[in-house]
Amino acid sequence: MTSQSRPPLLGVDGLVVQYRRPGAAPTRAVGGVSLEVRSGEVVGLVGESGCGKSTLARAVCGLTPAEEGRITFDGTPVRPLNVRRRDPALTAVQMVFQDPYGSLNPRRRVGAQIVDGIRAAAGRGETDGPRTPEEYLSRVGLPESDAQRYPHEFSGGQRQRIAIARALAARPRLLVGDEPISALDASAQLHVATLMRSLALESGAGLLFISHDLSVVRHIADRIAVMYLGRIVETGPAAELWDSPRHPYTQALLASIPQPDGAGVLPAELPGDVPDPSAPPSGCHFHPRCPHAFDGCDREEPRLTSGGVACHLHPAA
Ligand SMILES: Nc1ncnc2c1ncn2[C@@H]1O[C@H](COP(=O)(O)OP(=O)(O)OP(=O)(O)O)[C@@H](O)[C@H]1O
Ligand SMILES: [Mg+2]
Numbered sequence: 001m002t003s004q005s006r007p008p009l010l011g012v013d014g015l016v017v018q019y020r021r022p023g024a025a026p027t028r029a030v031g032g033v034s035l036e037v038r039s040g041e042v043v044g045l046v047g048e049s050g051c052g053k054s055t056l057a058r059a060v061c062g063l064t065p066a067e068e069g070r071i072t073f074d075g076t077p078v079r080p081l082n083v084r085r086r087d088p089a090l091t092a093v094q095m096v097f098q099d100p101y102g103s104l105n106p107r108r109r110v111g112a113q114i115v116d117g118i119r120a121a122a123g124r125g126e127t128d129g130p131r132t133p134e135e136y137l138s139r140v141g142l143p144e145s146d147a148q149r150y151p152h153e154f155s156g157g158q159r160q161r162i163a164i165a166r167a168l169a170a171r172p173r174l175l176v177g178d179e180p181i182s183a184l185d186a187s188a189q190l191h192v193a194t195l196m197r198s199l200a201l202e203s204g205a206g207l208l209f210i211s212h213d214l215s216v217v218r219h220i221a222d223r224i225a226v227m228y229l230g231r232i233v234e235t236g237p238a239a240e241l242w243d244s245p246r247h248p249y250t251q252a253l254l255a256s257i258p259q260p261d262g263a264g265v266l267p268a269e270l271p272g273d274v275p276d277p278s279a280p281p282s283g284c285h286f287h288p289r290c291p292h293a294f295d296g297c298d299r300e301e302p303r304l305t306s307g308g309v310a311c312h313l314h315p316a317a
Contacts, residue, residue: 007075008036009206010060010174015069017055025278029055031230032069034304037174037206042197044221044238045210046253050274052230053210054098057178060208061095073174091120094172096180100163104151110137110162111147117169126171129203136165139199140192156183161192168199175200176208181216189213193220215257218242226250229285230277235308246309248290284312 017030029052037043045053058064060071065080072078073093094117097103105113114133121127130136134144140161151159160183167175177196181189193209197220200207211217217224218238225235226249234247245251272289275281281288287297297312304310307317 007072009039009041009074010035010037010208011070011072011075012036012056012060013070013072015056015059015071016067017052017059017064018067019055027276027278028230028280029277030059031277031280033227033230033232034069035225035232035235037208039173039204039206040201041223042201042207042209042221044214044217044224045208045227046212046214046217046224047227048212048253048274050277051227052277053212053227054178056227057095057176057208057210060176061093063095091170092124092173093176094167094170094174095176095178096160096163096167098179098182100156100159100183101151103163104159104166106151108150109147110149110151110154113162114147114166114169117166117171121169121171124171129171130169133165133169136169137162139168140165140195157185157188160184164192164196171203172200172205174206174208176210178210179212180209181211189216190219193217196220213257214242214253226253229274229280231285231310232304233286233310235304246314247286247311248292248313249286252289284310 012033012035015030015033016028018026018028020026033056045056047053055064059066062078062080070077111133114136118131133147137146138144142158142161151162154162160180164180180196181192184192193216196209197207209217209221221238223235224238224241225232226247227233228249234241234245234250241250245254281298283298283300284302287293290297292313302310302312305314305316
């Protein structure tokens with residue numbers, strides 16, 4: 001099989017995830033997302049708080065059920081499973097959670113938790129790579145003696161590094177990082193993100209790297225997908241998207257990146273917050289905040305074109 005005909009490592013097709021509460025409209029956190037990650041590829045997923053990034057990440061790892069659509073890992077459907085009965089093959093998919101406290105066991109030493117990862121890899125026949133937790137800790141910039149300590153003895157940023165070490169120890173073929181660097185100092189963020197990229201790619205894995213910070217993502221991602229209120233609004237090669245964003249939302253996100261002179265922290269052209277996903281705007285979800293909205297944007301939902309943009313300003317050729 002050629003690399004083109006081989007199924008992607010991760011395939012997401014028309015994924016819909018809704019949260020239901022009795023007596024209230026469902027929250028459509030992911031509203032029809034299609035996405036691919038190939039082996040050896042880093043895909044960055046960006047978007048404002050509440051747009052559905054974590055929900056998408058959890059669904060990809062089989063932790064949140066999909067309402068519609070299909071998720072495949074190496075061509076095999078990923079089904080949500082009881083955590084206790086998680087398919088051993090799915091240890092090849094590792095996630096670093098937004099809140100590393102939630103994913104580390106407070107009662108077990110850090111080293112023992114990293115050993116779990118090493119054993120999971122060995123169970124799949126993956127035995128090359130470091131064999132001790134100390135080696136993984138030093139890879140993520142922590143002293144080897146930290147293996148003997150408990151999670152509560154660390155800062156939030158250190159816990160994120162431990163969570164990354166543990167995920168890498170399982171020799172994942174797909175690593176999903178949900179804001180994996182958010183608790184780190186600004187000065188360490190790019191360093192650790194770059195480290196994640198190189199450690200993941202070193203073993204030929206794919207990396208789905210989720211962040212609201214486009215300025216970090218553009219340095220480590222091969223491709224970027226921009227999400228707004230449960231939908232992908234633009235996707236493309238990282239450099240292209242950074243240099244010539246087409247969707248007004250991507251343009252606004254870029255304009256909101258703090259400039260060295262301190263200007264532009266909040267984009268003047270992007271007023272308001274992400275709307276409530278249980279009552280999304282009609283048509284293009286972005287139209288109430290869009291500086292270029294015209295008649296029709298409030299009625300018809302733009303489709304993501306083969307060129308990678310979902311906007312009525314850029315109709316399919
Ligand atoms: N367990 C849940 N029950 C009900 N609604 C939820 C649940 N988790 C998330 N939501 C809602 O789904 C939407 C998407 O949430 P999600 O956490 O996926 O966003 P996000 O992009 O990861 O945001 P952030 O950048 O703040 O982490 C939000 O409106 C959120 O309030
Ligand atoms: Mg999140």
